[in-house]
Amino acid sequence: MNSPVTPASAAPAPAAAAAHDRILVLDFGSQVTQLIARRLREAGVYCEIWPYTASEQRIRDFAPKGIILSGGPASVTEGESPRAPQSVFEMGLPILGICYGQQTLAQQLGGTVEAGHAREFGRAFIDVTGECAISQGVWAQGAREQVWMSHGDRITKLPPGFRVVAASEGAPFALIADDARHFYGTMFHPEVVHTPHGAALLANFARLCGCRGDWTMKAFRAEAIARIRAQVGSGKVICGLSGGVDSSVAAVLIHEAIGDQLTCIYVDHGLMRHGETEQVVATFRDRFNIKLIHRDASELFLGQLSGVTDPEIKRKTIGRLFIEVFEEEQAKLGGADFLAQGTLYPDVIESVSATGGPSVTIKSHHNVGGLPAHMRMQLVEPLRELFKDEVRALGRELGMPEEIVGRHPFPGPGLAIRIPGEVTREKCDVLRHVDRIYLEEIRTAGLYDAIWQAFAVLLPVRSVGVMGDGRTYESACALRAVTSTDGMTADVYPYDMAFLTRVASRIVNEVRGVNRVTYDITSKPPGTIEWE
C-alpha cells in the first residue's frame, strides 16, 4: 500500500522555508516514510517528501543538501519497478537509501539485487564491522545493534565503490557506504523507534549533508501560514471546531493566516465533558477573536439517539447529524470555498488502511473523509504531516493555553461511546460528574501529562451496594487510563492502589446513581481505547 504523499509536499516550496537547509525524501510508498520526515524535524532539519517520479529540474530547483530514498512495497527484481531519477546520483549530493531505497540505489549504481532470499521482518540484530560517517559516534565497531528489518529481496553484489559497515547472516549488507560519494544504504528502517539509534543515524546523515539543524516549530508556523495563504487566497474557510487539540490548533493557525476569512462552527451535540462548551466559546471567541458559531444541537442528537444501543448505529447517527447541522450552519453563512480540518498524519494512515485494503472496519471514524462529496469544498489540512506531540508543540508556539494543547484526545462522538447501551441526558449528566472527579484527582496527583488518555465509562449494569444502613442498587462505572504514542496501540496506566481507591471513594460518595467503580486493565490490542 502506498503511503499518502502530503498535499503540502506537492505544493511549491514556501518562501519562508528557503532560508533553511533542506533534505528531500523521495517516496517509494513505505507506510513509514513520514517517520523519516519526523526524525529529521526532530533533528532541526527541514525536509519535504515527494513522489519518486519528481523531475530532475524540480529537484535541482529545490536545492536539497541531501536526498533520502525511502522504503517501499515493490521489488526491484520485477520489470517496471520504481527507480530514482538517475540524475540524483550525479548531483554531487549525499544520498541515503532505506530498504527499497537501498536496493534501487544498489541496482541503479551497478550492483545486483536478487529476490527470494530469506525474508526478514521485525526486530533483528546486526554486527557493526566497520565505521562510516553516519554511524560515527552512534555505533561502535564490534558492537551488536538492534534494528527493524523489512525486506524480501537483497543485494548480492555491491556496486563499485561500496563497502559493508554492518551485517548479519540474514542481512549481509545491513549498512553499506561509499565514502567518496557519500552514498549510504540500510536494509533496515532507521526512522522507526524499534531501531533504537536510528534517529541518531539520520541526524548524522543530515549533519554530513551540511544541515545546521536550526529549523524549529517557529519556522513550521511561518511556512504553514504561507501555505495556507497561498492555497486560500481571498476565499472563505469554515472549520468544524470540536474543542480537541487538533481542530483547535488548526483553527488558531488558520486564523493567524487569514483572519476573518475563517469562521468556526462548533456543533454542540450535548455529549461533551463538564465545562467544555463554555471553555471552547471563551477560548476561541473571547480570547482568540475567532468568528465562532456555537450551535446547541443537544436536543436533536439526544432525541435521535433515543433507543439506539448498537455502537456502530450510534456512531453513524452522530456522524450523520453532525453533517446535517454543520451543513445548515454553513448554508446560513452563505457557503464557503474551503473546509478546514485538523487531520493528523496517524488519521491519514488509519483511514487509508481502513479503506485501501480488505481490512475490516473496527470503528467508523468521522474525522477523515467523513463529509459527503456534495459539500465540494477543498480541504485545508495544515497539520496533515504532523504527529500529535508536534501539534501540541505548534499550539504552544501559537500561544495557546496549556489546558487546550495538553488536553487528552476526545472522540468525535463524545460521551455517547462511553455509555454502552442507550444514551440519555441523565446518563450523560452522571458520566460528566464521574469524569470530572476522576480528572480532577488525576490533575491533583500530577499524573495528567503522563497519561495519553483517561476517562470514565458508565456501564449498563446495576449492582447491589450498601451505604450507611441502606441497600443500594445502582450503576457501575469503569475508569480507563492508557499510555500511547499515537492511539494505535496502548498500555494500561499503572496507578497505585491508593490513588484508585481515593477516586472510587469520591465517586461513590459524590455521584448519585453510582455505587461501584472498576478499573479497566485491557491493553490495545486486543481491546480498543474507547469502549464502543
Ligand code: XMP
Ligand atoms: P480506539 O477506541 O479506536 O481509539 O482504540 C483510538 C483513539 O481514537 C479516538 N477515537 C476517535 N476520535 N472520532 C475521533 O475523533 C472518533 O470517532 C473516534 N473514535 C475513537 C479515541 O478516543 C482514541 O484516542
